[in-house]
Amino acid sequence: FRHVEYPTYTAVSVIEMDFERIDINQCPISAGNSGPNRFADTAKCKKETTLCEPLDGWGFRRGGYQCRCLPGYRLGNTVRRPFLGEIIERATLEQYYSGVFDCKRIGWLQSKIVFPSQMDPYLREQYLEKNSEYKNFTPGLGSVKDSHINIHEVINAIRGVNPNNCHNYRKEDLQLLGDYGFGAHQQFANEAKMAVRLANFISAFLQISDPKEVYSGTRLADKHLSEDQMIGEALAIVMADFKIWSAGIFWDTNKFPNRTLFAPYAYKTVNYGRKVFVEDLARLNKSDEVYTNKEWFTFTKQRWSTNFDSLEKFYVKLKLRYTEEGGHLNKFEYYPTFYKAANMDHGYWSAPYYDCNGPAKDWFIRYAVPFFGWDSLKVKLEFK
Helix, strand or coil: CHHHCCCCCCCCCCCCCCHHHCCCCCCCCECCECCCCCCCCCCCCCCCCEEEEECCCCCCCCCCEEEEECCCEECCCCCCCCEEHHHHHHCCHHHHCCCCCCCEECCCCCCCCCCHHHCCHHHHHHHHHHCHHHCCCCCHHHHHHCCCCCHHHHHHHHHHCCCCCHHHCCCCCCECCHHHHCCHHHHCHHHHHHHHHHHHHHHHHHHHCCCCCCCCCCCCCCCCCCHHHHHHHHHHHHHHCCCCCEEECCCCCCCCCCCCCCCEEEECCCCCCCCCEEEEHHHCCCCCCCHHHCHHHHHHHHHCCCCCCCCEEEEECCEEEEECCEEEEEECCCCCEEEEECCHHHCEECCCEECCCCCCCCEECCEECCCEEECCCCCCEEEC
């Protein structure tokens, strides 16, 4: 289980690079441009009207910056872009002090300041009629299901749920509508790929490796996947990404060797922590707790109960050592072989929900991806 260990310092790799390829940062020390920097504040931007901004890729020479106008100032009518440091560095003293590289002050704009408390009541009612969600809205979590949401009330209601008061809400109230999770498949794409990788690994092993295979010589077939291996894979996912709070491998009934149900589940209770817990959720046997009755499991199982045509087909060209000492490579008996597995589009994204009964009480979104193996006769695939 080398992949579930935390890295420790063992050695150092050293390389040497051409120093003259490094950029000189001539801008002064400021927010977003911290030191120490020996070349700081050597830029020739006019500090009264412009702000220095470093440019990447300029190399070890002067002029790798540009001068942008400060707030309240603008470029002249004949200037189309910020002043380049290379041009300023080449300018003569007469050109530099002639005002060519200065921004112009923006003139005063007359505007009437209107405070909400001073708005005319009749005018205020007109605005509220146009935006009725700010006048007639459901307080609390009920606001998340309004046809026209009051975004301020919705965000405050969602953030107002905590471990101390979540038991006061109904289960339906803690389940948001699906469109609240819009964009999750893009923002959590890397995390979803980790689940797909694990599912595809299990699919490949179940479809290619046969523990009952008999080979000639001293070669033995691979054993079944063990409980420790599955626990290690779930642990590795949680330890690898701080955005992932829990990970589990949920097997269908009588699909894991010598187990009726098996569901290794790894989770953490504090983010950015190094303490991860593991348990087997197969211990839960109440009808409302067992994972085989959960919506995400039943939906995925029904979706992949019979039709596997849309699964991706991966070809594998396995080669094995000729002897224990090596020698040369021999092709695997089934060469080339293949396996079918799911991709990211085949996964199931749940709606955002608040897990009030789980080990970590917070708002979560779940992604489930199926894995497959041969049936007992090795004739067709089945959901595992």
